[in-house]
Amino acid sequence: MKGKVVKNQRLNDKYFFLEIKSEEFVTQAHVGQFLMIKPGSQEYTHDPLLRRPLGVADVHDGKFNLVYMVVGKGTKLLSEFHEGGMIEFSAPLGNSFTLLENKRVALVAGGIGIAPVFWLAKTLKNRGCVVDLYYGGRTVDDVVLLEELKENTDHLIVTTDDGSAGIKGFVTLPFKENVETYDMVYACGPKPMLKTVSEICVNAEVPVEVSLDERMACGLGACLGCIIYLREGDEIVQKRCCVEGPVFDGAKIAW
Template structure:
């Protein structure tokens, strides 16, 4: 883990409340893995007190790219930073996705769950994998960076709840349709918890090894406060609790207690 002052290279608003931030952070970019996150101080001094965890959207050439939604004071402050500004940064943090090579992979993203999966898709393609990327949102306005995704050399499948783009319905239903006629060696997902629970059930039924990136509120970001625990089951079926920030945010989908 590195702590540094990262310089803002670019800050771009790509939707009404969606931003893309590029930071110059060579020490973190050199070791970042898909699925990991960074912890940012989003404000002056200690206001707001808590840092904000953001998934690493992409990494390379000494830069980190973050993709996030403006939700409160902290992210609103972050969205106002301009090239040359400095942002206090900790990272890379957490456990990332398991990378493989030469396989057929399914990546399933719900809404902002696209954030960590973009980085995974790029690295997966560089490792010679065939990637089917399933991307869902409430409507077409919730779909972002479609051209950038297609430029990765993936097969992109779109779903919207209202049918304004692509398949009408949840992205997990679209993936379920593809599972009927296609085999995947591994699957990965990030998005709202109900969508992840559905994804995990489908993966288990199809005997596809699967990992999920959990979206949980975090405080310290490195396991000291126990504020982001999630329930898991071990190989014997025994229930236990793990910090999402250190044990995850990526977990084996079959190990997560989706019922709570």
């Protein structure tokens, strides 16, 4: 698929916000899905390793949004797109979150894990849920779009490791204090955070879905570069994060 860049805005030293117009993509996308995006010009067309998996951060008015961090060659190229440029990407990939109605839910996001959580918060709020978002980062630069998030949640609890924004400490601490009040928990972020969130939920007997941010090369189930392990009964089975995920039952993952 191809779409036109509407904006590619720098949010701070690390993060960018990309808006792309594509009716075709928007009509197919579900909350929690991701895409593989081609970050640069023609000369990179045949370098699949440069295609980046990015979670869809929002969909509206025939456009969709991505939030990304510049971490290497691929995302650096992506940051150089200007308004009006044509950009190439896959169809929406992977599975999606379970969407509840009129429930009390917690969303836990760490760093760049905010991308799919943004769209999820908005969607659950529109479905009548009470949405509490626990959003953690290392520093103030790792917690972005706070005003927009406030508009789409009932409570926004921000934490940073160094205390430069919100409460000082890990995001799992304030979440743990309230876990028993929720009907469902959703999380996306670094693996240690997802593991802790899942363990807290299992102990409190609250269902939890996590979106895994595995390294992906093909995004299509072919390279097996994104294998994760799930418990099914007494067995441990392999799953491809890009096809069977990225959303999994956090209680079943063999961390």
